[in-house]
Amino acid sequence: MTEKWLFVRSARQLITLRGSTGPRRGPALRELGLVADGALLIRDDLIVDVGPTRRIENLAAARRAINIDASGRVVMPALIDSEVQLLSPTGPAQEAAEDAVPLPSEHFYENWSAVARNISSKSSQRISAQARVLLERMARHGTGQVEVLSGIAMDASGSLKALRIHASVDRQPITVRSTFVATPGKSRQHMLEQVSKDILPAVSRKKLARFVAVIAGPGDVNNPHLRRILDASRATGLGIKVLCDALDPRDGVRLGLEARATSVSRLNRLGPAQIRQVALASTMALLTCPQPDMSTSERPEVARALVEEGAAIALATGFRPSASGTYSMQHALYLAVTAMRLHPAEALSAATINAAYNQGAGAEAGSLEPGKRADFILLNVSDYRELFARPGVNAVHLMVKAGKVVSREADVSW
Incomplete structure (x- = not known):
């Protein structure tokens, strides 16, 4: 079966939530694992690599992957x-x-x-x-x-x-x-x-x-x-x-x-x-x-x-x-x-x-780390804190579930 590679690049903020195993408590709740100009490399439904775009883009798999340009946007785990x-x-x-x-x-x-x-x-x-x-x-x-x-x-x-x-x-x-x-x-x-x-x-x-x-x-x-x-x-x-x-x-x-x-x-x-x-x-x-x-x-x-x-x-x-x-x-x-x-x-x-x-799913979801399922969203904000200043606004530009785009912001025509 042919592998499908996906390369998400140039995120203004990549919120990984990576960290120690187990639920976060106290000060750890504020540790978002944020990567500026971040990127994700995905094979089929799983995350393979996470890090700065300048490193990920030089990997051989990234060169043959389908590109998703996240410039100016926040990328974070699906909610x-x-x-x-x-x-x-x-x-x-x-x-x-x-x-x-x-x-x-x-x-x-x-x-x-x-x-x-x-x-x-x-x-x-x-x-x-x-x-x-x-x-x-x-x-x-x-x-x-x-x-x-x-x-x-x-x-x-x-x-x-x-x-x-x-x-x-x-x-x-x-x-x-x-x-x-x-x-x-x-x-x-x-x-x-x-x-x-x-x-x-x-x-x-x-x-x-x-x-x-x-x-x-x-x-x-x-x-x-x-x-x-x-x-x-x-x-x-x-x-x-x-x-x-x-x-x-x-x-x-x-x-x-x-x-x-x-x-x-x-x-x-x-x-x-x-x-x-x-x-x-x-x-x-x-x-x-x-x-x-x-x-x-x-x-x-x-x-x-x-x-x-x-x-x-x-x-x-x-x-x-x-x-x-x-x-x-x-x-x-x-x-x-x-x-x-x-x-x-x-x-x-x-x-x-x-x-x-x-939900008993901490080993497979909830953060963007190698080996976890590729569930993430691209947001129409340049800083995650903007999410909390716009009540009622749907900021989702793109939703990826298990490495597959399942929802995309619709174009407006007139």
Whole structure:
């Protein structure tokens, strides 16, 4: 098979995010591995070399490669979103209706129940087509990988159908990683046996998800039903994540730390003592982009304190098709700086290398280093800090996924 070589040259700023193995913490969050007049050399879907243009252009492979001129632009890893929902609680006709009203964030279970009803009543092909449209839009805004939540209020058939839909749209055009949300609706006993005995083994065996998430509120730290789900998750080799109660995350965080979860999220009311506990743990803190109603917004003092105490943070849009919000990780970066008081470099680390580790993909994505997948974007800015001064502007000129151009800024004609 003929090798395909790609040479990206003359980037005004090449942000590599290269560094030590593992999620970044503290001062390391601001280390972007920036190369002025930088270049990438890519063979097929993997990065072969990274460095100054004047060195890379003299390599024999670079001379025969397809050239992408990045002059005057920033080149950086594709953005990674650590929490989205792809499946909608409505059908295409309802979504297109002018009087369709998004469900507010407080109706969380009602929203997922509607998703379950829609999945059971629609064909997989139809739902996949809707999901693919969303993924294409995310790619245009620079997102190369997403973690998709699935599972609440569904029976075994519906849960597995949703996860199979996620698998069917993987790399169409971006990487999709599923997390099965195992908390069985409002009734903690509802579906418990199915989740532990039937669904989790099937999810693991068919490789439909890498993580299991539970929703934990006040009093749930000793909830026997959640504990059984966590034990079953470990037994089947699935990672654990905890979605805390946004109004009182204390017991959810405690449960996550005791379970050695990969991450805990919805931390907007976390107190100083637990912030320190999260910072000392291997568990990451997932910061969700503030929604228009501010229902899932991380308080500025919480996000800033997590960073100052040394916690490993990742960033997510928290996008749901049924609610107002954004699927643009560029806008999430802007809000991380303006609403959460992160430094621009900290926000970039949280949306790339740390987000990759949060999804168990730190060895293959999240930074531009030899041996990693060639997922990157060219931006219409000459300095990465300009991204944080232009809210609502899509700065992506070009999106490359696994060495292939999947999105390009369109020309304007008149």
